Amino acid sequence: MGNICCGPDGEILHKNGPWRDVNAWSEDADNGHDHDDDSVDAEYNAGAEGREKLILLHEKHKLGRILSARSWSSSTSTSSAQARDTWRKLRLYVKASPKALRRRSSRMAVMCTPMDATPFNSPSFPKSEESTKFLLDAINDNFVFDSIDDSSKLLFVNAMQTKEFSEGDWVIREGDAGDYFYVVEEGEIAFIKRGRSPEGVPIDPPLQVGTAAKGSTFGELALLYNTPREVSVLAVTPLKLFRIDQRTFRSLLMSQRCRVRTELLDLARKISIFQDLDVTTLGKLVDAFSIVTHRPGERIINKGDRGDVLYIVKSGKVRVETDIDIIVGEGECFGERALITGEARWASVTAVTQSSILCVSKGVLEELLGPLDRAMKHCYLVTLVRSIPMFKSLRRDEVDRCVRHFKEESFKKGDKIFPSEKFYLIKEGRALMMSNKEVCVEGTSGRNLSLEPKLIKLVKNDYFENLLDSYQEDSDALRSPADSMDKMNEYTIYVEDDMVCFTLVASDFECVVGDLKTFFARSLDGSDDCVRSKNKRKLINLNKLKMRRILGKGNFGEVWLVTLSNGEDKPTPYALKIVGKRQVLKHRMVRSIMSEKNVMESCVHPFLMNMVSSFQDENNLYFVLDLTLGGELFDRIYPKDTSMNPDNKAWKASKFYKSFGPEDDRKALSRYGMAGLGVRQAVFYSACIIDGLAYLHNRRIAYRDLKPENVLINEKGYCVIIDMGFAKIVLDKTYTMCGTPEYIAPEVIASKGHDHVADYWSFACVLYEMIVGHTPFFTKGIDQLSLLKRIFKSQYTFPAALGSSNGNGLNEALCHWKDLVSRLLKNNSVERLGNLRNGVDDILDHVWFAHINFNEFRNQNNPAPWVPDIGDILDKSHGKDMFRKEVFTSKISDEDQAAFQDF
Secondary structure, three states: OOEEEEOOOOOEEEEOOOOOOHHHOOHHHHOOOOOOHHHHHHHHHHOHHHHHHHHHHHHHOOOOOOOOHHHHHOOOHHHHHHHHHHHHHHHHHHOOOOHHHHHHHOOOOEEOOOOOOOOOOOOOOOOOHHHHHHHHHHHHOOHHHOOOOHHHHHHHHHHOEEEEEOOOOEEEOOOOEOOEEEEEEEOOEEEEEEEEOOOOOEEEEEEEEEEEOOOOEEOOHHHHOOOEOOOEEEEOOOEEEEEEEHHHHHHHHHHHHHHHHHHHHHHHHHOHHHOOOOHHHHHHHHHHOEEEEEOOOOEEEOOOOEOOEEEEEEEOOEEEEOOOOEEEOOOOEEOHHHHHHOOEOOOEEEEOOOEEEEEEEHHHHHHHHOOHHHHHHHHHHHHHHOOOHHHOOOOHHHHHHHHHHOEEEEEOOOOEEOOOOEEEEEEEOOEEEEEOOOEEEEOOOOOEEEEEOOEEEEOOOOEEEOOOHHHOHHHHOOOOHHHHHHHHOOEEEEEOOOEEEEEEEHHHHHHHHOOHHHHHHHHHHOOOHHHHHHHHOOOOOHHHEEEEEEEEEOOOEEEEEEEEOOOOOOOEEEEEEEEEHHHHHHOOOHHHHHHHHHHHHHOOOOOEOOEEEEEEOOOEEEEEEOOOOOOEHHHHHOOOOOOOOOOOHHHHOOHHHHOOOOOOHHHHHHOOOOOOOOHHHHHHHHHHHHHHHHHHHOOOEEOOOOOHHHEEEOOOOOEEEOOOOOOEEOOOOEOOOEEOHHHOOHHHHOOOOEOOHHHHHHHHHHHHHHHHOOOOOOOOOOOHHHHHHHHHOOOOOOOOOOOOOOOOHHHHHHHHHHHHHHHHOOOOHHHOOOOOOOOOHHHHOOHHHOOOOHHHHOOOOOOOOOOOOOOOOOOHHHOOOOOOOOOOOOOOOHHHHHHHOOO
């Protein structure tokens, strides 16, 4: 790999030609040593009194005519040294900006232009064999293309078009929207960057921060997401470039990924041992496939080898060498018997033609699904149980967890079963159920003929239960033990043949669904959470609300404190989010805003922002939200004033706090050089976050922008996840690049297709941040592209001193924290905790959360680390803003208004 230059704009320059790295512009760098940011910090602190003079430094260190490309390329060593010194001191000046501002500027959410998952007709520009090879070599050195197969790379190369520039032309300008990725074929370019004051004011003159020549690439960020250019590029000589735009790149990539994934799913469905797997499980299996290519005559399996890999022929033909050779072709598999039985290979297998083979090992399968026979049985049972009326009101995840609690019980012919707080599902065998209570049987003439016991035949897949009798609606009345026994013995099961049943006891059922009275109410309601949530929404319009004051402003509108008159002495306060339709249409965000509304409408959970109502008028969309004024989790991790936010006294006296021992959290962290919230607070806040995420994920909703800024503290001190702008229902995979760079998962960067599992990566980043005081991939002065590369390669570290627990409660918890974070930050999403056979339960049941009972935790009755002192938010001393409806000279067309008809 050739030289790499990373300018301050985050665009990486690859390969050939001279270059200069602005981050290495120091005397140390000149002497071949690493640049020392700490020395810059020391110089910054020592020279604080003269900092205001730094803005004039460019007068003292002139670079010549900054717009003369020739003068840059022919700079003497003296002028280069002056340039380095100028840039060094400008960096010191930039350090004068507040830490919080610098941190927030690197934490803004990003998004690429959404694409449709439909076949894309790519443009194609003919190229010589030499040009094709040149371009393939160039992009092979760029990490954006690392996860892309060779055939897809060829499509990208064919889609690249040439663009020529004259000497002195600007190729791109700082601040312009990023549109193209470039490869330099001929000529030389210079990279120009303007320094900025802490207030964001440009400092003249701009500086040359690097050069590049033939074979170099730049502009990668434009392929990943929409972001302004942070550097200008000038043609130093006549220039010839190849380029490809974001839409072409991402449409091609998504089209290819979707096609390949569909092919793999179709192949997997044809394999008999996978036919009982549900769509979700099958998708996880496909993610685990690796593809290996074999040449004709190459041996794939040797007879007698250990059998622990399943093979599926994607393309080509292979020969299974037995007494009579068997040819296995496309869509067929081999090695499945050994996968289940563990036997040694009974035959050798050789490639007949060039063959592409899908492989998955037994170990990976068992991590994802558990033992294969058990996984198939589990999927079958989930499907069966979901058809039983009493389970129909359960969410998908609840049914899954119920089935995991099932146990097999065997009964002999002639046995009697008296169901007692247990559910039975017949796996095999037969039985008779006789009610011990007389039942009126109606005659053909319509009058009662007799009273006799009721007899019912039970066969395979039938069920019977006396699971919840003591929780029925009439259970409020006290019963004697004799009454309870009579109730349980209302019917008896007589086993006719040897019988095996799947059973579920009431206590296990209650662990899954929580309070059984609530469960019965939900069952009798007959609707799911989404329907109930919609039914609870209040019918509100602007006339019913009183506008109090502005809480915040954004690019798309405002958030107001409002009150709804409800006939009480004190009106109910809410937050009103106002989004302008014109802005939504201009930025092509209709689908996103509709998705946000639909997600919020379908969710009711204590740790998710609750939408009370939504409505629209001619110009705006309105969200009425519960008011959450405790501030962001960000402000708890990075307090502006360390004397603020004192711990709640009730918190320190709580059983939860004391369960970690007497040591102070911050002292424990300082021992390892960490500056986060502390173990106890991290456990508490992370429990809120993961429980809210689990609720979303069980509804197949991927959140996609988890960060402390999107987590608020409510009036009880618990966390609430807000801002569903990127949330999306994902049934299989989605390919839109979105999120905040410090928290984005590798599969999102690589555009491999992602789902809710990407949220577990982001959750790990937040959890790491709460303990250490920064995200795992962030380093001082890092640019966005370098940050993405670190994420892509999973380059992060834990504090070196973190070791054994030594019996200390907080030390032990830190070891659990390290284990959880490392298992969540798996580069391959297939291996990530939360995506294995037990799903999110693997996270909820992790020892890090050993002191959390999630069913109780949701009630928010335990003391929180900190409870905000909100006061009277309607106090007139806060002042009042005047609400004025904006007047527009033109109307939104009927066609555009139709886009919001379902809001």
